[in-house]
Amino acid sequence: MREVIAYPGVEGSFSCAAAQAMFPESERLGFETFEETARAVVDGRASYGLLPVENSYAGAVLATYGLLERLPLYIVGETFRAVRHQLLGLPGATVEGLREISSHPQAIAQCSEFLATLPRVRILPSANTALSARDVAEQGDSSRAAIASLEAAKAFGLTVLRGDIQTAANNTTRFLIVSPYFLPLGTPGKATVVFKVNNEVGALAKALTSFAESGLNMTRIESRPLPETPFYYFFSADFEGAMDREHLQRAMVAVRPFTSEVKLLGAYPKGSLPGGRCDDAGAAGTC
Helix, strand or coil: CCCEEEEECCCCCHHHHHHHHHCCCCEEEEECCHHHHHHHHHCCCCCEEEEEEEECCCEECHHHHHHHHHCCCEEEEEEEEECCCEEEECCCCCHHHCCEEEECHHHHHHCHHHHCCCCCCEEEECCCHHHHHHHHHHHCCCCEEEEECHHHHHHHCCEEEECCCCCCCCCEEEEEEEECCCCCCCCCCEEEEEEEECCCCCHHHHHHHHHHHCCEEEEEEEEEEECCEEEEEEEEEEEEECCCHHHHHHHHHHHHHHEEEEEEEEEECCCECCCCCECCCCCCCCC
16 A cells, blocks of 8 residues: 655645655645644554654744644654745736735745845735645735745746745755654654653753753753743753663653653654755764
């Protein structure tokens, strides 16, 4: 049976391109939202899901961590993709004639310097870059444009009004591959954990010390607010070290006295950055 890979967006989106590069022989299935993508994997409509989780310029995609926190999914792999944003409009449209530009909030953030040069243009968030491009093509209004990829321009018959408008020249997005099963797509080199610390002095420091004493080297930590509890936070962290599941589970047990909730999201092989570098700037081939 052929594998099905779920991703957010439609043909021409960066997620679709990342899914194609990671699983070139698999069938791809696009969804409008991150949650629909994740639930397609939970429900068995897809073998794997691919979700953006972090951008080198705009930071973490916190919605992805929220889904992984509450859904029965594991991270089994990661991949990185260079992201070059284009301003797309109808043939004959001009930048001077634009009144509205739409795209995903992450893409908008990644193009903030360019967009600041268009103070009279409304900037509207959308569910996906390629969906924004499709809407521009379908509505036929030359005063509307979208921020999306060259692939989206080709897919929907749009023109590049301005090319490579991302603020950072090396703009890169990290994608996670998720599965209902704890089965890494290769030898694990990383693990991701989400946790809430107890409401007591030094709880975060004690939790991080516990991870270190369990032999896990933290390489990234991110916090996000808990909507139901103002000014309290949920943490997600990446680790390196001994990545066998038994060792990781022992580390989860060791940290429990300092946390109110902890969840191992998965152990997985390290992806390579565009250009062949590992995500920790190590030598190519060591990922």
